[in-house]
Amino acid sequence: MPAPLRIGLAGLGTVGIGVVKIVQSHADLIAARAGRPVEITAVSARDPQKNRDADLSTYHWEADPVALARRNDIDVFVEVMGGHEGPARLATEAAIATGKDIVTANKALLAHHGHALALAAEAAGRVIRFEAAVAGGIPVIKTLTEGLAGNQMRRVMGVMNGTCNYILTRMQAAGLPYETVFEEARQLGYLEADPNLDVGGIDAGHKLSLLAAIAFGTRVSFDNVELEGIGNVSIDDINLADDMGYHIKLLGVAQMTGRGLEQRMTPCLVPAESPLGQLQGGTNMVVLEGDSVGQIVMRGAGAGAGPTASAVMADVIDIARGTRLSTFGRPAASLAEPVAAKSATPAPYYLRMTLLDKPGALAKIATALGEAGISIDQMRQLNQPNEADNKATVLIVTHKASPADVAYALAQFDTTGVLIGAPAAIRIEEV
Amino acid sequence: MPAPLRIGLAGLGTVGIGVVKIVQSHADLIAARAGRPVEITAVSARDPQKNRDADLSTYHWEADPVALARRNDIDVFVEVMGGHEGPARLATEAAIATGKDIVTANKALLAHHGHALALAAEAAGRVIRFEAAVAGGIPVIKTLTEGLAGNQMRRVMGVMNGTCNYILTRMQAAGLPYETVFEEARQLGYLEADPNLDVGGIDAGHKLSLLAAIAFGTRVSFDNVELEGIGNVSIDDINLADDMGYHIKLLGVAQMTGRGLEQRMTPCLVPAESPLGQLQGGTNMVVLEGDSVGQIVMRGAGAGAGPTASAVMADVIDIARGTRLSTFGRPAASLAEPVAAKSATPAPYYLRMTLLDKPGALAKIATALGEAGISIDQMRQLNQPNEADNKATVLIVTHKASPADVAYALAQFDTTGVLIGAPAAIRIEEV
Numbered sequence: 001m002p003a004p005l006r007i008g009l010a011g012l013g014t015v016g017i018g019v020v021k022i023v024q025s026h027a028d029l030i031a032a033r034a035g036r037p038v039e040i041t042a043v044s045a046r047d048p049q050k051n052r053d054a055d056l057s058t059y060h061w062e063a064d065p066v067a068l069a070r071r072n073d074i075d076v077f078v079e080v081m082g083g084h085e086g087p088a089r090l091a092t093e094a095a096i097a098t099g100k101d102i103v104t105a106n107k108a109l110l111a112h113h114g115h116a117l118a119l120a121a122e123a124a125g126r127v128i129r130f131e132a133a134v135a136g137g138i139p140v141i142k143t144l145t146e147g148l149a150g151n152q153m154r155r156v157m158g159v160m161n162g163t164c165n166y167i168l169t170r171m172q173a174a175g176l177p178y179e180t181v182f183e184e185a186r187q188l189g190y191l192e193a194d195p196n197l198d199v200g201g202i203d204a205g206h207k208l209s210l211l212a213a214i215a216f217g218t219r220v221s222f223d224n225v226e227l228e229g230i231g232n233v234s235i236d237d238i239n240l241a242d243d244m245g246y247h248i249k250l251l252g253v254a255q256m257t258g259r260g261l262e263q264r265m266t267p268c269l270v271p272a273e274s275p276l277g278q279l280q281g282g283t284n285m286v287v288l289e290g291d292s293v294g295q296i297v298m299r300g301a302g303a304g305a306g307p308t309a310s311a312v313m314a315d316v317i318d319i320a321r322g323t324r325l326s327t328f329g330r331p332a333a334s335l336a337e338p339v340a341a342k343s344a345t346p347a348p349y350y351l352r353m354t355l356l357d358k359p360g361a362l363a364k365i366a367t368a369l370g371e372a373g374i375s376i377d378q379m380r381q382l383n384q385p386n387e388a389d390n391k392a393t394v395l396i397v398t399h400k401a402s403p404a405d406v407a408y409a410l411a412q413f414d415t416t417g418v419l420i421g422a423p424a425a426i427r428i429e430e431v
Numbered sequence: 432m433p434a435p436l437r438i439g440l441a442g443l444g445t446v447g448i449g450v451v452k453i454v455q456s457h458a459d460l461i462a463a464r465a466g467r468p469v470e471i472t473a474v475s476a477r478d479p480q481k482n483r484d485a486d487l488s489t490y491h492w493e494a495d496p497v498a499l500a501r502r503n504d505i506d507v508f509v510e511v512m513g514g515h516e517g518p519a520r521l522a523t524e525a526a527i528a529t530g531k532d533i534v535t536a537n538k539a540l541l542a543h544h545g546h547a548l549a550l551a552a553e554a555a556g557r558v559i560r561f562e563a564a565v566a567g568g569i570p571v572i573k574t575l576t577e578g579l580a581g582n583q584m585r586r587v588m589g590v591m592n593g594t595c596n597y598i599l600t601r602m603q604a605a606g607l608p609y610e611t612v613f614e615e616a617r618q619l620g621y622l623e624a625d626p627n628l629d630v631g632g633i634d635a636g637h638k639l640s641l642l643a644a645i646a647f648g649t650r651v652s653f654d655n656v657e658l659e660g661i662g663n664v665s666i667d668d669i670n671l672a673d674d675m676g677y678h679i680k681l682l683g684v685a686q687m688t689g690r691g692l693e694q695r696m697t698p699c700l701v702p703a704e705s706p707l708g709q710l711q712g713g714t715n716m717v718v719l720e721g722d723s724v725g726q727i728v729m730r731g732a733g734a735g736a737g738p739t740a741s742a743v744m745a746d747v748i749d750i751a752r753g754t755r756l757s758t759f760g761r762p763a764a765s766l767a768e769p770v771a772a773k774s775a776t777p778a779p780y781y782l783r784m785t786l787l788d789k790p791g792a793l794a795k796i797a798t799a800l801g802e803a804g805i806s807i808d809q810m811r812q813l814n815q816p817n818e819a820d821n822k823a824t825v826l827i828v829t830h831k832a833s834p835a836d837v838a839y840a841l842a843q844f845d846t847t848g849v850l851i852g853a854p855a856a857i858r859i860e861e862v
Contacts, residue, residue: 148741
């Protein structure tokens with residue numbers, strides 16, 4: 001049997017220990033599938049004394065991940081530390097410079113520096129694989145890069161932050177406001193140290209930008225993702241949407257249009273009966289649309305030790321088998337700088353607003369919509385629990401309208417003098 | 432740029448022309464992704480005169496696919512003719528013998544001769560790829576072989592014959608009996624020339640046997656698939672199952688147990704709200720369960736020119752990129768002869784029977800179940816439209832029982848003298 005593939009593993013948190021456990025428990029299975037043994041040679045983590053529920057005694061220890069990356073007794077540098085600057089970046093660069101292949105779960109690093117890293121890796125004849133960086137255990141990077149390689153991709157969508165989906169489905173199931181469920185999620189340890197990475201849509205936006213680069217042959221362009229988190233999604237909107245047959249999801253959409261590449265990660269209404277609409281809790285789903293294949297839907301665990309380590313090991317085994325691919329599915333030098341387009345693809349919109357309950361108020365809103373060129377599909381004035389407070393909640397579903405026209409209409413609403421507070425406007429994505 | 436990869440395409444039916452169209456329309460895209468051009472050099476089909484809605488004028492023509500396979504100006508033999516003996520088998524063998532890689536959509540060929548072909552290909556240093564053979568456009572072979580390679584697989588399930596799923600969902604939606612919808616499907620051209628390949632579960636059984644070989648590292652063992660088609664699924668059962676929150680699907684299940692490999696392709700009840708239960712029409716779904724990744728669900732078009740050609744091209748592009756994998760994910764010589772186990776994994780069962788409406792009838796049935804060691808979860812006597820006919824329909828849902836115990840109970844029912852006709856017994860698969 002050929003020589004073992006030797007791993008240097010940087011990061012011994014949940015995912016890192018998950019990798020250790022697979023390598024140790026499935027050594028024979030992996031050797032049979034890979035055609036050669038896969039071994040861990042050396043590891044790196046901040047605290048070597050910490051009890052990690054795994055036998056690490058046969059591995060070399062490095063305090064510094066950069067020193068680990070430079071060791072000459074490893075073939076693959078596996079980075080599961082996280083963070084898009086500092087040690088993760090320096091160690092990955094050092095690994096490439098010293099001739100290692102890279103397997104990483106680090107979406108932030110690739111969203112910010114993926115193009116430069118891909119150029120460096122390809123110049124050095126090395127590969128960067130990142131299945132674990134997007135949608136946890138779902139092999140979506142492989143599916144898009146390889147399984148659908150004969151397709152001109154049309155659209156890529158996904159619910160790719162399990163914490164956000166947990167919060168939204170828990171709000172709906174328990175009828176609780178955002179703030180309460182956010183606090184629950186924090187106490188359950190579901191949130192990143194900086195919660196805005198989750199609820200601000202940043203983590204999911206990182207993932208979307210990686211999928212878009214592969215799907216459309218463009219350089220990763222995270223800065224052009226239109227980001228809107230879930231902090232403004234109210235339990236009222238969740239309930240009203242549900243009444244109309246929709247669920248609210250933090251949905252990423254990337255599509256190439258005549259104007260350029262649209263990437264958005266925003267709360268959307270999707271039909272409750274659709275696969276995306278039915279997604280509960282921390283599960284992830286990715287929808288890939290190609291011109292030949294039509295729509296492929298993939299669903300699975302988006303996080304956790306086992307699923308994420310499964311994705312890391314798929315990349316490691318590919319490398320052990322001798323599979324060599326460009327980082328984003330074609331040579332990095334051939335990736336085009338994307339023309340970033342502000343979202344202009346029309347969609348129906350859900351609008352909820354509170355109006356002064358006086359004659360002509362609704363007419364002013366309808367007029368503002370008409371002036372913006374937006375026609376109304378459904379409109380409902382909701383019964384008020386207390387009519388004495390002299391206000392009325394109005395729900396409107398528009399026919400397809402461009403985001404710019406909706407923004408214009410919302411600005412016009414402000415001038416009517418009949419609006420109380422800010423209206424909610426949520427895109428209804430056709431899935 | 433490196434030399435083109437040259438295809439010899441055997442079969443110019445729907446799928447073959449689908450391949451031609453992708454190669455012609457996406458030449459630049461494929462070259463960018465594959466790192467080299469992909470070209471069709473020569474083709475083979477029965478009737479060269481037939482109008483095929485594609486420009487084939489620049490390709491060499493061979494009347495005989497074996498002659499095509501032997502040409503020295505092709506690198507990859509793409510077989511989309513079908514049939515597990517005759518020209519498809521001979522041409523594939525000839526292609527391997529003359530040093531070509533193989534891409535095939537032919538599930539029957541691989542289910543019957545996959546092991547011998549894999550041995551021959553590996554001895555010759557060639558690869559056999561067959562993404563298009565299972566679940567159409569869904570990249571399930573790649574996902575299982577590569578994307579989940581770090582997992583000990585636990586169970587593989589799938590709805591993999593679109594025609595059967597069309598028939599079952601159409602029966603339910605329209606309230607029509609099997610025979611009527613079967614005839615509709617025939618007239619719509621959904622059925623194979625030998626309809627038993629579809630409705631008898633054979634085509635789907637072929638696919639399941641290929642997935643099982645990859646998942647469990649065993650030789651393809653189609654003969655050991657327990658096959659039951661959909662011909663006995665009645666509209667009554669569909670409606671009664673629906674009332675209880677289940678849909679009936681032709682579901683394939685492969686799992687490795689302590690007794691050996693269980694493979695079955697049979698009608699099953701699955702929860703209506705589950706992803707499998709919600710699958711409508713000709714769409715396919717595959718569920719892959721691994722020890723680290725948990726459950727991965729993939730959904731997409733299971734047939735048709737575009738989806739199937741998409742899968743063929745993924746394999747072609749992999750070969751163009753230089754990816755070399757063993758046919759079933761590990762060297763064929765290392766695949767174990769499976770210990771075939773008759774299904775023994777317990778499950779709840781749905782039982783429907785017609786009884787003589789006389790005192791003690793139901794007690795005899797309940798006693799027979801008890802003697803078989805089967806306990807009852809739910810039992811309902813259905814109201815009869817006409818009580819004068821002196822019979823009653825009884826519906827029983829059992830707790831988990833082994834298939835052997837259920838078979839024993841059914842045999843005991845026969846001896847009670849209270850049964851009219853044969854009972855229906857359908858497994859309720861936990862998905």
